[in-house]
Amino acid sequence: MKTKLFCGCPSDYRGKKPNTNVCPVCLGLPGTLPVVNKKAVEYAVMAAAALNCKINHKILFFRKNYFYPDLPKNFQISQYDRAGGLPIGTDGYVEIKVKNAKKKVRIGRVHLEEDPGRLTYLGPIDRSPYTLVDYNRSGIALLEIVTLPDLNSPKEARILLRKLRSILEHLGVFDGSLEGAMRCDANVSIEGGSRVEIKNISSFKEVERALTYEIIRQRDLLSKERRVLRETRHWDERRRVTISLRTKEEEQDYRYFPEPDLPVFLLDDTFIKNVVSSMPELPDARIERFKKMYGLPEYDAEVLVADKRIADFFEECVKLYNQPKKISNWVMSDVLRYLYENNLEIHESKLSPKHLVEMIKMIDEGEISGKIAKKVLPEMIVTGKDPREIVKEKNLLRISSIQEIKALIKTVFEENRKAVEDALKDEKAIHFLVGQVMRKTRGRADPELTHNLIKEELDKLKKAN
């Protein structure tokens, strides 16, 4: 979405100087009024529909009142599910796969609200001597999705988040590649304790870590027969601990009431129908299509579709070279592994579908070996260079010249007389000699050709004996 929820400021504040992406409305200056961004409502309806929610026809906003410096009005315009309020969507679910079994996670509600500004601290929150406020983010549309307590482990939480991200990305509701585009407050409640909410979690990996830490902390308390307080805690990513922010007793009374500056507006059936029918393909459908259209195993399809950009990348490649299985193998193993090990996202890499396809074609046409390709790929990811160029620069093209290989065999035979003796007696020992030739060429010699030529030479020697 291009603009904020209630004003015309751009919603992409990244890279801008603090407090420059603002206007009187999102700064909450006296006398200003909010105007709802229709596109936000459309997207929210689409997301609610994709999460199998009941779509409510009445759009109402409420004020959530609390004092905090990141809120320029000291209230947040949000939606509410009590006191006559209605979120955009209610009673939905998402299906996730845990250990090969399907599991439904219920969605309590989906609602729209405005983002507060951002507070910056010097060092950890509890030790910072001051707080800076940046309102560039203030007023950006947030879609809040609340699940019911259906998740049983930190890992399930991570699986759910990945699934949600994939769904929302497929809808085009947001760009998950942007920092802070998806945030999560996680709640933990274990038997014998109370519900604890953890705020300020920046990534999926951190969600799993924070939850794991929190479960251990709570178990530890209970094992010592101490109480787990109902509270809100802050995840300190650096120290990897949760810190208490406030207990239930200190929880604010948010004094929700209907936002008087925004009249109720009604969504008619045709609007909802149009939005739902214009909904793009969702991940589950895409997985099915990948299985059918490209003949991929379910696991492969799932891995690719888990990240919309990976799936898009894959399809781009297939368009250029109709070898879906080969492409999927390369993407799933080498590409994803490299990205994962280097903590990169596909859009952060410089690898283009065109180059990946070219590399696979080079293997298929015998110009390079699979082993060479594995060496070339990381450089393609980092530099974005054409594989042909890399191969040329590094002199990695396959050696298929009989003369050249024969000369190498001669040297190897001279250097390894003992091995030649062995090979003459035992056919299996030939592999050592092949290996030596490959080593001298750093894997570039055509292995089959080398094998045959060595065999030829050995046969000659046998006859000579």
Next chain:
Amino acid sequence: MLSAREIVSRVKSGELKVTEIVESTFDRVSKTEDRLNCYVTILQEEALKRARLLDESASKGKVHGRLFGVPVAVKDNICTKGVRTTCSSRILANFKPVYNATVIERLEREGAVIIGKTNMDEFAMGVSTETSYFGPTRNPWDLTRVPGGSSGGSAAAVAAGEATVALGSDTGGSIRCPASFCSIVGLKPTYGSVSRYGLIAYANSLEQIGPMARDVYDCALLFSVIAGHDPRDSTSVNLKPKDYTVFLREEVKGVKIGVPKEFFGEGTQKVVEETVWKAVHKLEDLGAEYDTCSLPSLEYALAAYYIIAMSEASSNLARYDGLRYGYSEEFTDTDWFTYIAKVRRNGFGPEVRRRIILGTFTLSSGYYNRYYLKALKVRTLIRMDFEKAFKRFDVLAAPTMPTPPFKLGEKIENPLELYMCDIDTVPANLAGLPSISIPCGFTTSGLPVGLQLIAPPFREDLLFRVAYTFEKNTGYVKEEPEVI
């Protein structure tokens, strides 16, 4: 004193220069302002500069605008770019908006000259202009008395000729009350007909900006300029702009007037009751018909009004925390909540703090259903009662205020007594209806009494026509206060 209508026509004909008009206005200001205190900020230099610019374009034959050369006073809760807008509060005493309210844009487009920003009750919370951080405004008809409120500065300025017309805002009577007390014309428009963009909110669901003038024509003229749809205000109604002056003709024949008995309750002074009835009979003489009626739900109007207004106010005024603009305190080594509390304790006056606290209470969980939701229900009932009444009548007539202007200091120590003053004006706000106050006579000691007329939504044309007919057939608007 020239009316806006006369000014525009004389400037257009070349008979008068804008500079002359503006200078004579400041002349008046210099003579009476010391005694009245109508303005928080006087924009003499800016206004004269603008007057010269307007004269320059007039000399080139470019006289555009329905308010060309008209001196206008603007209530100090309406944002003016680069000119401090204080809401008569210490907390905004140094606040300069970075943008103009929609109504200011419209005034400027039509050639108006803004003379200054007028005094008011702090954040529009009051009926006497006594809660202002900048001291009270006095009534031009009797300097020992209040001008009404909260738009008291605007009303007194217009009555005393310190401006030709003025903008006020009306949340529960804040235009009509001072119009009545200062013997001028003031309109609270239908909710949604004038943009609230740039009006610093007290209670959003109740208030409207409206025109204040010395006669009905000028009031209709100013309303024609400020009314109309504004995409920046989601509660603004999409209606075509109209010239309301075309509805001004002396004709009330067959107009059915309802006189609801609830507007003549316990606190109504006899002199007010008699004067208002005299006005109704005058309209009857002019061809209108009248009958008494009842709107039983009005019994709860005042309570519902204060609950809704204070609830909304408690949230609207939360943003004044001394962190970004306005009054601030020295940062000491405490947490920000302590800091914010200190700023708000010292930045707001006692009446504003009282309403914030009460509004916080009525919205808090456990009391929300009992107060806020119940008040909304009463509001619906009141709306229905009005709808029913308008099936029988074209307009309703009532006193604007239950009493003539009271003495400064007389009620300020007793908030409940002050709240009671709003009893006749809040129903129109709760129901979102247009309502006008026009001068309808004086007490024996020369204090003004106002007649309130209420119409169905978007029937300002009807209010103007009835008011105009009444005005043309009585002499009250021609009276001038002695202070002049």
